[in-house]
Amino acid sequence: MIFIYSGWVAWIIVVIVMLAKPLSILFRSFFVKIMPHRQWLGILLSILVIVHAVVFTANIGYELFFLESSYWDFTKYSGWGGLAFIVMIPLLITSNKTSMRLLKRNWKRVQQLAYIFFVAAGIHIYLANGQWYYTLLPIGIWLILYIVAIIKLRVSKKK
Ligand code: HEM
Numbered sequence: 001m002i003f004i005y006s007g008w009v010a011w012i013i014v015v016i017v018m019l020a021k022p023l024s025i026l027f028r029s030f031f032v033k034i035m036p037h038r039q040w041l042g043i044l045l046s047i048l049v050i051v052h053a054v055v056f057t058a059n060i061g062y063e064l065f066f067l068e069s070s071y072w073d074f075t076k077y078s079g080w081g082g083l084a085f086i087v088m089i090p091l092l093i094t095s096n097k098t099s100m101r102l103l104k105r106n107w108k109r110v111q112q113l114a115y116i117f118f119v120a121a122g123i124h125i126y127l128a129n130g131q132w133y134y135t136l137l138p139i140g141i142w143l144i145l146y147i148v149a150i151i152k153l154r155v156s157k158k159k
Pocket residue numbers: 004006007008010011014049052053056077081082084085121124125128129
């Protein structure tokens with residue numbers, strides 16, 4: 001149960017964190033308030049993903065599943081979950097003010113891994129349970145909002 005719940009709560013937080021940016025550009029008000037909380041939400045969801053992965057490892061008798069080539073199969077949920085986990089590590093490590101100061105402009109580049117994390121985690125869950133409306137739909141909505149938000153920013157810059 002912890003295994004399933006931690007995965008789902010992590011996914012809900014990912015969706016909120018990812019949607020916050022385009023929604024705050026497009027509608028401001030409530031969504032702007034979420035923006036300063038993205039750092040600790042990111043840390044919380046990473047902890048939940050770690051719990052999800054650790055409980056899975058415990059369930060299979062602490063086998064080093066990620067060393068087996070069959071795990072890295074991208075036609076199955078496993079490869080995508082592993083990819084999401086890997087890109088999550090630099091995101092988690094650099095999710096603090098010291099890293100922001102040290103990495104300067106590169107910090108933003110590292111943070112762009114969040115897009116890969118979002119899509120890989122979404123595909124992982126979709127392939128695990130087949131419910132596209134909880135996974136592929138939020139990714140699609142995010143993509144549309146993101147494009148519209150970029151257009152809005154460009155238009156307002158030109159004015
Ligand atoms: C190395 C990393 C990961 C491992 C080993 C892993 C393992 C698994 C496994 C084995 C399942 C299938 C469960 C089943 O159908 O019985 C699963 C499903 C799931 N995973 Fe992961 N996962 C990883 C990464 C992630 C990430 C990054 C997220 C979310 C941010 C996530 C969220 C979920 C969710 C929500 C499910 C669906 C549970 C359901 O069937 O309702 N997982 N995971």
